[in-house]
Amino acid sequence: MPEENEKQKSLAMVVMSGDMDKLFGAFIIANGAAAMGMEVTMFFTFWGLRAIKKNVSTGKTLFGKMLGMMYGGDISKANPSKFSFGGLGRWMFNKMMGNHNVAKLSELRDMAVQLGVNMYGCQMSMDVMEIPQEAFIDGVKEPVGVGFFLMKAQDADITLFI
Amino acid sequence: MPGAAREEGIAMSEEIKVDLELDLKGLLCPLPMVKVSQNIGNVPVGGVIRAVATDPGSMADIPAWAKSTGNEVLSAEKQGNEFVFLVKRVK
Structure with a gap:
């Protein structure tokens, strides 16, 4: 059993993929880690x-x-x-997940925000792709760079690249 | 001796005062664990949540959550298609 004064465990994750399946993985892990009391950093x-x-x-x-x-x-x-099939795969997976009562991706993401998961946009790719901070949902913190991610990652107990 | 364990589990459930009932039926990973975590603060330290899930994965996840957060699973048992947990808030 962890001691009262034990350092909070943490997870630092790079989310480079925009694929539905990988995002499911990323947000399920983030929610799980937050529920387990970890400090979670997601670097998009x-x-x-x-x-x-x-x-x-x-x-x-x-x-x-x-x-x-x-x-x-x-x-x-x-x-x-x-199985992307120009959107058909997305529809099929959404249907299947709905039938099995899995939460939607957007719900999992919003739950992660609610649970206090720290989400950051990568400043450099935001600049390149011309996506401003104002385009992000509420709860996404101000953009950061690789230095910030590495600082979080070197202190983290778990690091993931998705 | 699953039969004996089950009887014991039921006896335990009867003795223990439950502070909060959680219905986790139909929820899949990671929701059963997340809901327990969100609700543990709603019972006093020493208080007990009785949670009923249908996700078989919760049999591994909820004890793992308890271990990581320093709480205690008093019992975790399969009753038909349901998984019944007694979770004690330790701190």
Whole structure:
């Protein structure tokens, strides 16, 4: 049994993937860790950024706007890494998960915010992809860089790259 | 001796004062554990939650949660299709 004064355990996670299945893994682990009393850091970068985005259009330049259109929307647009079939796979998995009473991705993410999971956007990929902080859901902390993540990771008991 | 353990478990449930009943039926990973964690603060230290789940994975997860958070699972038993936990708040 942990001592009263024992240091809080922590988990630091990079979420680079925007795939539905991998995001499920990321948020289930984050929720579990938070429930177990751990301090949780999720660092969202590149394709992972959409997981913390609201359903708003983004992009300033032509390329940025194109990216915002082709990879826009929010977490509900995440496709599975296999059997994507232009959205059919997403529909099928959502149906199957609904039948088995698994929480939706967006619900798992919102629960993680509620449980105090610390979510950060990667400043560099936000700049490159032209996704501003205002495009993120409430509860996402101000953007950070790799230095911040590494500081969290070197103190963490568990580190994951998803 | 699953039969004996079960009888003992039932006897235990009858003796122990339950402060909060949690219905976790139909919930899947990670929700049973998350709900127990969210509700443990609603009973006093020394208080007991009786939680009923249908997710077989909770038989591993809830004791693991208790071990990590310093709480105590007084009993975890399968009753038909349900998994019944008595969880004591230790701190």
